[in-house]
Amino acid sequence: MGLFHCPMGAAFYEDDDCIDCGMCYAKTKDEMVEASKKIRAYLKSHALKSSTIGKIAVCGKGGVGKSTVVTLLANALREAGYSVLVLDTDESNPGLYRMFGFDKQPKALMTVLSRLPSGKKEVTAKWLTPDRITVADIPSEYMLGGDGFKFLMVGKIEDPFQGCACSMANIAGDLVGKLAVQDKELVLIDIEAGIESFGRGVERNVDTVLIVVEPSFESMAIAERITYMAEGMGISRVRAILNKVPSEKTRQRMTEELDKKDVRILGAISFDPELSEAGFEGTTLINSKATEEMKAIARLLLDESK
Numbered sequence: 294m295g296l297f298h299c300p301m302g303a304a305f306y307e308d309d310d311c312i313d314c315g316m317c318y319a320k321t322k323d324e325m326v327e328a329s330k331k332i333r334a335y336l337k338s339h340a341l342k343s344s345t346i347g348k349i350a351v352c353g354k355g356g357v358g359k360s361t362v363v364t365l366l367a368n369a370l371r372e373a374g375y376s377v378l379v380l381d382t383d384e385s386n387p388g389l390y391r392m393f394g395f396d397k398q399p400k401a402l403m404t405v406l407s408r409l410p411s412g413k414k415e416v417t418a419k420w421l422t423p424d425r426i427t428v429a430d431i432p433s434e435y436m437l438g439g440d441g442f443k444f445l446m447v448g449k450i451e452d453p454f455q456g457c458a459c460s461m462a463n464i465a466g467d468l469v470g471k472l473a474v475q476d477k478e479l480v481l482i483d484i485e486a487g488i489e490s491f492g493r494g495v496e497r498n499v500d501t502v503l504i505v506v507e508p509s510f511e512s513m514a515i516a517e518r519i520t521y522m523a524e525g526m527g528i529s530r531v532r533a534i535l536n537k538v539p540s541e542k543t544r545q546r547m548t549e550e551l552d553k554k555d556v557r558i559l560g561a562i563s564f565d566p567e568l569s570e571a572g573f574e575g576t577t578l579i580n581s582k583a584t585e586e587m588k589a590i591a592r593l594l595l596d597e598s599k
């Protein structure tokens with residue numbers, strides 16, 4: 294194989310899983326685009342139509358309030374009786390753990406990687422080598438929280454020349470793919486801002502993508518791109534959560550714009566100055582209008598899996 298992982302998980306060209314998309318031997322940009330279209334068409338036609346919700350990726354443009362939405366949603370799902378595992382895969386946003394009330398970060402998952410003399414990195418942790426693992430298999434040093442809620446973090450870029458975030462994306466994608474979600478358990482994945490994670494295929498093994506959208510041209514344009522890419526990965530449940538909505542009129546305008554872009558909306562969170570103030574402090578308001586709005590959104594989401 295070349296310098297990337299085959300999106301189909303094929304070990305080599307003409308392997309059983311290979312669909313001959315041409316990506317690993319593409320030499321020009323046009324050939325790569327064609328290969329990408331073949332992968333998208335294949336995955337879309339083979340999308341799992343299962344109604345089950347187990348692994349939810351939360352995405353969106355930078356600054357849209359993704360971390361706030363993850364926090365509110367995790368709390369709403371817990372209140373609905375689910376055991377929630379939050380996986381922070383955003384390598385630049387430093388404070389999600391604080392928004393859940395923790396005063397320190399857990400040990401980063403990327404510490405399972407060892408650098409080989411060749412410069413490549415490999416996973417040495419035995420617990421991460423089986424094809425299927427459960428939350429109970431993850432060593433406690435990597436987790437914060439207790440019964441009903443757990444928090445894991447892939448790692449952060451903290452120093453100059455530390456290297457790119459691809460190895461973190463690989464760990465995140467690998468863990469999400471292997472995690473077997475039990476009954477009444479949900480995994481909520483905080484994805485880095487933007488669309489790069491889709492290029493790396495981090496979301497490949499989730500069943501639901503939630504896009505946080507604020508009232509701005511860029512945010513709605515990125516929501517359209519994310520919908521396109523998520524559906525092209527074979528993810529059939531892709532929904533938007535409108536955030537920081539200042540008025541009913543804005544909500545309607547956003548709905549009309551996103552309708553035109555074929556982005557389906559799950560619900561909306563109103564603009565709340567107190568919520569913004571809490572975000573400034575790196576915390577989350579426990580009892581706010583947004584809490585109630587998110588409970589309604591969580592109910593709609595859970596209803597989809599019934």
Ligand code: SF4
Nearest residue numbers: 299311312314315317
């Ligand atoms: S041709 Fe496509 S599917 Fe086949 S190994 Fe290469 S990247 Fe994977």
